[in-house]
Every structure is written in C-alpha cells, then in structure tokens.
Amino acid sequence: MTTVAADLLPPNAGVLNAGLLGGDERRQRLAMFGLSVPALVLVALVLLVPFSWLAWLSFFDASGALSGENYARLLRPAYVNSFLSTLQVSAAVTAICILLGYPVAYLLSQLPQRVAQVLLVFIILPFWTSVLVRTYAWLVLLQREGVINTWLKQLGLISESLPLVNNLTGTIIGMVHVMLPFLILPLYSSMRAIDPVYLRAAANCGASPAQSFRQVFLPLSAPGLGAGAALTFVLCLGFYLTPALLGGGRVAMWSTQIADAVSKFANWGAASALSVALLVVTGIILWAMKWAVRRLGSSLGEG
C-alpha cells in the first residue's frame, strides 16, 4: 500500500509529508485523548462518582460522625449467613459449570473450525437472550404445576410435585444456565490456541488418548480454565436477577441484601458497606486467580 502511494507522490513529497505528519503529533495525541472524554464523563457520572461517594459515606454513621458502625453491622448473623450462602452458591454454580462446560469447550476445540462455528450458535444464542426471559422460562419449567413436574407425574416417576423452584435448587439451575456461556466461550478460545502438534507428538510417543489428554491437554488448558472459572465465580458473587426471581425470597445473596437495604429500608450505610465489602472480596479473588494462573503458566513453561 505504502509503495503504491509513494509512487504516485512527487519526489520531494516524502520530506514534506514527514513534516506534516510528525508536526502535529502532540496536538493529535491530545485530540485522540479528547475522543475518549465524553465516554469517560458518562462512566464517571453513572458509575465512578456514585460508587466513590457511597464508599465514602460507608465510613460515617447516621449522625455524620466517622465510625465503623456500618462495617460492624456486617458481622450480624443475618449478613454473615448471606455471605456464606453467596460463597456456597457461587462455588456450587462454578463447579457445575466446569463439569458441564469443560467437555463442551474441549469437543468444540477439537472439531474442525467450520463445524465448531456452527455449534457455537448453541452457546451464543442463550448468551444473547435476555436473562429475564431465561429466568422466566425456568420458572415456568420448574414450578409446582410446571412442565417438568407435570411430565414426571405423567411418567409415573413421582406422585407429589418436587419443590424445584423458590429455593436453592431453582436458583442454582437458573444461575448455571446464565453462567455456562461465560465459562465456555473464553475456555473454548484458550483451548483453540493449544497447538494440536503437542497431542500428535504425545500419540507418536505411544501415549493413549486418555494419557495424552491427562498429561498434555489438561495442564495446557489449566490457565484458561482458571481464568474462566474465576470470571464465573466473580459474576455469581454479584448476580441479582436470577436469585431474586428463582430464590423466592429464601435464598439471601449478597446482591439481594444490597437491593433490600436500599429499596426496602432506605439504609444507604448498610448498602454501601455491603457493596464495598463485595468489591473488596471480588478484587481479592481476581488478583489471587491472576497470580495463580501466572504461577501455573510459568511452572508449565519450565516443565
């Protein structure tokens, strides 16, 4: 491209244009930064400023004096229980997503690109379907007189309706459905990047398919799996919609506590302290995961 352009220009154009292109570099740099400013202002208005403001407020009590009251309140049993159940639900959902998602990502990564592209539709369609719609669909499927209970009764497998929704079971099923694409998509792209030559080499050296999977593919896919699992876990920690609708008020998650503190009790101190705590925990997990993945990556590099 450049050579064609150069041929068309007069002989002295190179010098002239170097000046033209280089002269306004600093001005251009400032202008380029300016292009991000409107978007930055908006993100600051809607997200950064209110959140910093709330975080600041969380250190003051109702009378406006500096105090740790809002954080001391987090140690009450109701809040402690909700933290524990949030961690349990998030861990369970992440574990189920790994069990279901790893085989899918693995198979897709081993299939020819063209076939995999078509099959990815099955993962991208739910990803882009409204979470509210999917949660509603699960409610219809799982409720007392819902599709699944009716079918099981018609088949004679159960005589009483199973309590599948408005409890922990329903919440976990709904959350796995929402989170699975978040695990599969990054895991798939990291598995695609694994050079099949390694597996062929293992097979040439006499490894059985199971051996070459366990000793070659599994370790190479571990960093991608770690990153996907951390993303899933962190998304679960702050997830609101599905627990609110499928939990039937019986599953107290961190996010539902924050929402209740604001909408039911107008208690901004509690809401902001809960949010700050959630943010800190999220940050720590992401940082720890990044560290672990890097360690894993470098130890694999040495081995």
Place this chain on the structure above:
Amino acid sequence: MAGRVASSTQITHGQRLWLYVLVALVMAFLVIPCLIIIPLSFSDSQYLEFPPRGWSLRWYEAFFTSDEWLRSAVVSLKVASSTTVLATVLGTLASYGLHKKAGGLDPVVRGALMLPMMVPLIFVAIGAFFVYSRLGLNNTLTGLVLAHTTLAIPFVMIAVSNGLASFDVNLERAARSLGASPVRAFLTVTLPQIRISVISGMLFAFITSFDEVVVSLFISSGATSTLTKRMFANIRDQVDPTVAAISSMLVVLSIIVLVAAQFVRRDGGATGDR
C-alpha cells in the same frame, strides 16, 4: 466412521461417543429454555403446559390491547434507540482515540470504560439511583438512556476495536498526507472500512439496553417503567402468561439481531470489506 481417527490424540469417534452425548445434552440444556417459551406462549389456558392442550393468540392479544404494556414497550424502544445512537458514537470515538495511542494513560482509560461490563449490575443500579436522586434524573428517559449507554459502551468498544485491529492505518495516513483533515480522513476512509464492526456494535448496544432489567428496576417507575421492569414485577407477583408472549417476542428479537450481525459480517466479507 466409528473406526476413523477423530483428533490429534488418535482417539476414534466410537471411543468418545459418550462425549458427543454429553455435549449434546448440555447444548439442549442451554437452548431449550430459550426456545420452549415460544410454543408455550400460544397456549389457550392460564396454565402453561407443554405441549399446550389448545392453541390461541389470547396472550398476544392481552399484550397488544393493554395500554400499560404498550406504554412500557414504547419506553423501552425509545430508550434503546437513543442508547444505540449515543453508545455507538461515544464508543466508536473512544475506541478510535485509544487505537491511535493517545498516551501512557491508555490502559487506565480503556479499563475505566470497560468497567460497566465487569462490575455487578446491582452496583450500577444503586449508584445511579443514588446520584440520580440528587440530579433529579430518577424516573426520566434521560436518566435511563445515560445509564444504559454506560452499560452499552464496552460492547461497542469491543466490536469497534476488533474492526480497527484489522484496519490498515496507512490508508488513513495516505489520505492525511494528501491533505484531508483528520475528521474528513476518518469519515471518508476509516469509518467505511470499519463499518461492519460499528454496525455489530450498534446491534449489541440495542440489545443491551432493551434487555436490561436490574438498573431499570431502581431508576424507572410509573410512566417511565421499561418493558423489562414491568415484566419483572409481573413475574414476581403473579404468573401471568402475557409475560410468555412478550418473552417469545424478545427471544425472536435476539435471534433476528444475531442473524443480522452474522449477515453484515458475511456481506462485508463478500464485498471486500477489508
């Protein structure tokens, strides 16, 4: 078939039949709940059964004859179309600026602009509700558009940055060296080259806004209730199959947008969008 080698591990298709079955089941688990709502919405009874005992359009009729539902659908459409325009312009400008490497702060700026996609929606919801109550933006269309635009910017930026990554900057340099102003070079050379990415960013911005629930729950009510906010309240308080009809239409909308995104990409490939 069963004896043929299926992958680099020299495993055969027959040996990993179990894997195919498992993956098929997981994919069914992922897709069926998105699609089953469509036949259910044509049921003629209050109880949604599959397969429905009788078919009717009564739940669609209930939607299209209800002023409340229609008003909130109009709110959602207005908010989503304004969000699409605003997020596409702001997101494209920001990606372009960052692509041209404005300076050492670039990673920080990009990180800040990606935040709305990464933080839990409940944070954005209570934060916006808090600051809007001081600015008088709660229960206004402006407030909804600003919040949704913030949420949509990362999706536009991802799409546009992908487009810019495969764009040959020398084309723009050539236009500049021939005397085009920066704005003219961008509009006549760069933008047409990355249009496919910009269009897919627009589609994703529209869906992000139209499907958004959690933030709308907090910052909209009454006459400014979005469709999804009204659906949420309806699902929680009563099980009204009208929601099944609306859900089906939303699923079809998502499919249309995905297919459209696929088509613009393919069309771009065919006409030499490079």
